[in-house]
Amino acid sequence: MIYNCPGSQKFKQPRPESITCPGCREELEMWTDEFEIKCPKCKKIVKRQEGQNCLDWCKYAKECVGEEVYKDYLKSKKRR
Numbered sequence: 001m002i003y004n005c006p007g008s009q010k011f012k013q014p015r016p017e018s019i020t021c022p023g024c025r026e027e028l029e030m031w032t033d034e035f036e037i038k039c040p041k042c043k044k045i046v047k048r049q050e051g052q053n054c055l056d057w058c059k060y061a062k063e064c065v066g067e068e069v070y071k072d073y074l075k076s077k078k079r080r
Contacts, residue, residue: 007054011065011073021046033069035076047076 010032019030023044030037036047055061055073062070 005054005058005060005064007058008061008064011055011069019046019048035072 014031014033016029016031019028020026021028021039021042021044023039023046024042026039026041028037028039028046030046030048034048036045038045055065055070056077058064065073
């Protein structure tokens with residue numbers, strides 16, 4: 001496993017972020033390693049809105065964050 005990539009820290013050491021549900025405007029907590037969550041108020045699926053990150057282009061991405069996280073990331077990209 002690779003330990004020094006700054007771009008992968010949000011997957012290796014997740015932290016909470018506040019986001020607003022686009023359906024009901026409820027304030028939600030989404031962790032940096034989550035790609036989508038379900039709003040507890042309106043039940044809408046809220047997806048993380050972000051562009052490319054190192055998992056899209058780095059040849060060491062799978063080894064860096066681990067196979068499970070990498071597979072989850074790829075699945076979430078297909079659903080966007």
